[in-house]
Amino acid sequence: MSAGDVEGFAIDPTVVRAWKRYPAYKDSGVEWLGEVPEHWEVRRLKTLCLRSALYGANVAATAYTTTGVRFIRTTDITEDGHLKETGVFVPEELVKDYLLKGGDVLISRSGTVGRAFLYDSGEHGPCAYAGYLVRFVPSENVLPKFVFLFTKTQAFADFLQVTAISSTIENVNGEKYANATWLLPPLPEQHTIVAFLDRETARIDALIEKKHRFIELLEEKRQALITHAVTKGLDPDVEMKDSGVEWIGEVPTHWEVRAFTRCAIEQADYRGATPTKTESGIFLVTAKNIRKGWIDYEASREFVSEIDYLTIMRRGLPQLGDLLLTTEAPLGYAALVDREDIALAQRVIRFRMDPSLFEPRFVLYSVLSPYFQNQMLCQSTGSTVLGIKASKLPQLKILCPPVSEQRQILALIDKKCAMPDKILERANRQIALFKEYRTALISAAVTGKIDVRDEGEAA
Structure with missing residues (x-):
């Protein structure tokens, strides 16, 4: 995706700009990495770690509690590497050998293969990790967040595609992760790259959040229009009656209130x-x-x-x-x-x-x-x-206007929602472009396709 494509959707011009390349490159020897900066090291992930490919604990769901140590499973990690708000806990004595320390990197080996998480003790509190996750403990000369960010690159995605064992569930074992090719710039440069990406992705995330709020507001208005149409009809002067259902209130007199399943x-x-x-x-x-x-x-x-x-x-x-x-x-x-x-x-x-009662x-x-x-x-x-x-579904009630009136209501909804739907589609395309650019920027910086060393002091 070019900067011009993004700017066509009104992305903040301070986000989209042409980044320069490093002055000299070398062949990485790895097909999906291509050329890398001449002074960067091409290493195995395990050589960047004090401890490598440590599998998590297998704890039965019957042992889950509402207090204790948070037990991180593959399903608890979002696509962008955050922890979901809801999770499970286990007694600490069950997982004392699997407690995480600040800077540990977890990578999923099954299900959501390749999904990664960077543990921060201050942010996440006491945590242990489950068996389908693999733990890596970066060495002192390796910035944990740089290791984590590499899992967000296209190079890592290509590695997964080549490596994953496709069955009903994809799998990549800990040994394969440990032997995966990783890039290592000098430590000061790692800090510069991470700081640069923190700043630039924060700008992009702010734009995405703004678009999400706009979409939520538009969808609320759209839903309000639809709800009014399917509960009150089109005629504001029509005679009303009590529906007898708390959540419905008054409805047009000629409408029926029917048991949902009987329809x-x-x-x-x-x-x-x-x-x-x-x-x-x-x-x-x-x-x-x-x-x-x-x-x-x-x-x-x-x-x-x-x-x-x-x-x-x-x-x-x-x-x-x-x-x-x-x-x-x-x-x-x-x-x-x-x-x-x-x-x-x-x-x-x-x-x-x-069909004699309802339009789908x-x-x-x-x-x-x-x-x-x-x-x-x-x-x-x-x-x-x-x-x-x-067995509870027969207790649900649904409003049933005449089919001819349902068609009129649907025609009005189509007319009134045509423009909001187009705006929603455009806003969602913009968000997709924001995310695509975000991913491309991370990938380019972490694999050395762009040189951001002079951006360290940028505002």
């Missing part, structure tokens, strides 16, 4: 044994793929074999326009089936609504509206993860 001509819950996953075949839509209004086929990519498909889907095959509703992790996300060559996983219930998109907007979501929350159970049992 479906088909309902299928795909709970049961977890299907065997394959490398290719029929796409398996899990709860992770269901978003608020759409199916994200990139969020999780799992497949089942064509041979097992009919057995897995024995409770009924999906059709275009069927409603998919998640019952747990996350609760209450919904989307319409937009392709029929899919299998459905646990925690996803499929509804085929009565009207049901989708209704299910995602606050009045329906609040009903689901009231019927849900669980301490750490909220979920709703299928």
Whole structure:
């Protein structure tokens, strides 16, 4: 991505600029690293560490507590290397040999392969780490954050692609990480590069956060418009009646309040044994793929074999326009089936609504509206993860205007949301460009493609 491409989306010009290269380079001898600054060392990761490739503790979930030492698992680390706010704890005596020290670097060896975390005792408090994470303790002449930042480079991504053992879950063991090729500039230069990236990425992150706030505000306004339309209708002077449902309030007199499940001509819950996953075949839509209004086929990519498909889907095959509703992790996300060559996983219930009562998109907007979501929350159970049992679904109510009026409401929503949707799409493209530039900048600085030594004193 060129600076011009980014500037086309109004990125702050102080962020986008042409960085100079080092005066002299040498061949690294590694295909995915290419040329590196002449005075940099090309090393194995293990040679940069006091201790290398230390596997974490295997602790049963039954030992998790709400106090004690935070127990870091691969799923607790975000894509950008932060810890998620929610986590689990274990008694210290169970993990006393796996306690982290400031500057330790953790790298995931399974599942989210290559995802890394830099431990800071002051920021994170007492922590231990789980078995699918590998620990590296950098030497005194190696800046831990420089080691961590290398895991964010394209070179490291290329290493993972070549090294990972692809099965149902990718794996890279500790030995392979330990023998991975790493770059080592002189220590003062490491400090300069890290300081430069801290400053520049902070600027980019501020722009991303600003865009996120803008998107949230726009989505709130969009949702308010939709919610009003599917609960009050189009006529501001229409006679109203009490719906009898706390979360709904008054509704147009001629609208019906119906039991949600009674409006479906088909309902299928795909709970049961977890299907065997394959490398290719029929796409398996899990709860992770269901978003608020759409199916994200990139969020999780799992497949089942064509041979097992009919057995897995024995409770009924999906059709275009069927409603998919998640019952747990996350609760209450919904989307319409937009392709029929899919299998459905646990925690996803499929509804085929009565076409004489509902337009599919009207049901989708209704299910995602606050009045329906609040009903689901009231019927849900669980301490750490909220979920709703299928037996509770008949208690949920949905508003049912005449189908002809639903079509008018949908036409209004389409008209009113056309411009906000375009603005949202553009804002999301801008965020994607910000993130792409951020990644490219880190990769270029940490692999020596740009020389930032003169930027150390820059404001």
